[in-house]
Amino acid sequence: MKGKVLIVDDDPKIGRLLKFKLSKADYEAEYFSSGGEALEKIPRIKPHLIISDIEMPHMNGYDFCEQLRQDSRTANIPFIFLSGRTDASDQLEGLRLGADDYVCKPVKIDFLLERMAKVLERAARAKSFKSLADFSGNLSQMNLNDVMQIVESNHKTGELEFTTSEGRTIGRILFRKGNLIKAQFGVLEGAEAFYGLMDEEEGFFEFYGRPVNEPEQITITNMAALLQGSRLIDEAKSLYTIIRDLNVLMVSTAISVPPEVEDRSGKDRIHKILAMVEKQFTASEIINSGKMSRPRAASILAELLRNDIVGVFEENDDTQKTEQPYLLIEEWLLKVLSNIEARKMTGILEIGRRRVRERIFFNEGQIVNAFHGKAVGQKALYRIFAEKGGAPRFTPMPVVINYTIEQDLTYLIEDGNREVKTLKNLRKMTSDNPITINPENLEKVSRIKTRPGLKDVLTLVQQHGRVQDVIDASPITDLRTYNHLLTMVKLGVISIGKSASKEA
Incomplete structure (x- = not known):
């Protein structure tokens, strides 16, 4: 038997079907039609996992989850929302209240079983570190990322203390319901102290559960703090x-x-x-x-x-040369993408502090779509690759969007880097240049009619009079659009003139 599962749903058809399917998968399942009834039976059943709907009469799923998390006897029971609500705001609200996962209806039983297994695996891992004094460990064997996962999955409130091998305290992190709120490392405080502690590879940590009444000092999410710290550590290398x-x-x-x-x-x-x-x-x-x-x-x-x-500063004339990386895509972004792929995460990576809104969508670690301002898909992804700086924030959630990108990460990085390198100087030289069509050559060139890509770009040339405007309007990547323009220049179909600034 894999464990006891408690199902709460006001629709008896769904509840009984889930009970039957989970029983066949070797779970011991119990079904209740309301959260109030389930609260009464939980002390007797002692479930290993709870699955609950949201929209229910008398007590909705949010209230049910909140009551569980406020009771010390049930606060650590793994919890999954299974709901017909697909809006991101509903999913974030469920995760904020303490749910371990959020699955949208309708759902295939194999997918639900996979998500259940992951939640139970995280809970088992966290319990293995519990002791009478919460948990402790060695930083050489477990990094801060792993420790954060334990604290977050158990919705812990308390203090994580860091000490040297001699027993000297070097820093601390405070959590409230699993959320990072404050950090101190030497004279540093806040997020900067947290990044410093992430860089520590030797020493020990101990977690002490206690009430935390101190004001919130760090306002970003745990995931955002870990992503930013990983980026800084990678850049430091x-x-x-x-x-x-x-x-x-x-x-x-x-x-x-x-x-x-x-x-x-x-x-x-x-x-x-x-x-x-x-x-x-x-x-x-x-x-x-x-x-x-x-x-x-x-x-x-x-x-x-x-x-x-x-x-x-060197006393001799031998100047030290810096190594230029082959990849033009920033290293911290490559690190984030690889991390998401390795952990098979599903959700949205948003890159803030850039000139336009940028988002990359993932399903089980694979990139499936991207937005860069008004650009979509592979075109948008390569534009994201070309920019510098930014602040990454990953939000775990089911991705309900058209899948426009099918290639794996290795291909996308190689192809995207090639495009970024090629366009680096071309954009500067020709982006403002006007385009004119040579109508006398249109009928003479049969290749235009047989190649859809050329026809599509030529249609955009007829609507826009500038190279950059055509590239922006094209649904294919910037470099492929530019290559189509060059092909038509060679065929004599279009002409690209000088920009006004160059003529001046």
Whole structure:
């Protein structure tokens, strides 16, 4: 027997069918038509998992879940909403109240069984770390990401304390109902302290359950904090490919910092780094200064070195060359995409702090669609690849959207990087150039009629008079549209003139 499952649904047909199907799958299932009745029977049944509808009379599913989470005897029972409500707001509300998963009706039993198994697996993993004093462990064996998953899945309220092997306290994180609200690491506080603790690979942690009445200091979600920390740590690693020895002195090599660099790394943080450079700090002293977390300081220092804003002071004439990565797509984004694929996550990755709204949709870790402003699909994904900076936020939820992307991640990265590299200079040179059609050649060229891609782009040329306008309006990727334009130039069907700025 895989476990006891309690089903709550006001529709007896659905409830009894679920009970029958789960019993055949080797679960011991009990069905109740209301949340009130289920609350009375839970102490006797002691279920390993609860599945509940939302829209029910007398007590809806939200109220039912909330009452369970407020009672210490039932607070840790894994809970899944099975509902006909498909709106993202309903799903987020269910997860906010403490549900472990949200499955939309109608649902295939195999899919539901798979989601149930994952929820029970997470719960079993969390219980294996429980002790009379909650749980503890070694950072060399379990990273902060794993610890956060245990705290979140058990909706823990309390303090996570970090100590050295000698027993000295180095930091702490506070949680309320599984949500990260405050962190302290040395002199750092808030999200910056959390990123510093993520970088710790040695020492011990202990979780103490206790009431937490301190004000909320960190307002982003657990997932957003972990994604941002992972990005910073990944960017920090690139510093070690640029300079071999962190004990070297740094020197300023530029009068000013470009606005795009300030936007990516933060103006105040950059000025703190540059102030330490002026005081002749070594790279190691800058990273460990305590002005910001080590991952943050190392990532900014790497950014300044790549943009020739600071350099390495050397007494001889041998200048140290920085390695240029082959991929133009930012490393933190590649890391996030790989992480989502490896964990087979379903939901939406939104990248904030960019000029337009950008979202990537995933189903079981695979990219299925993307939005970049008004652009959709593969075209939008490659535009997301081409941009810099941003703040990632992943929201787990069922994805109800047309699947327009079928290729795997490896292909998308290789093809997208090729497009980004090719268009890097072409956009600057020709985006404002006007296009004119040569009508005398239209009838002479049979290839236009036999190739749908060329015909589609030519139709857009007739509607728009500028290269960038045609590229924006085209449903295919920017590079493929540009190649079609070049083909028609060679055939003599269209002509691309000089932009007004160049003529001036």
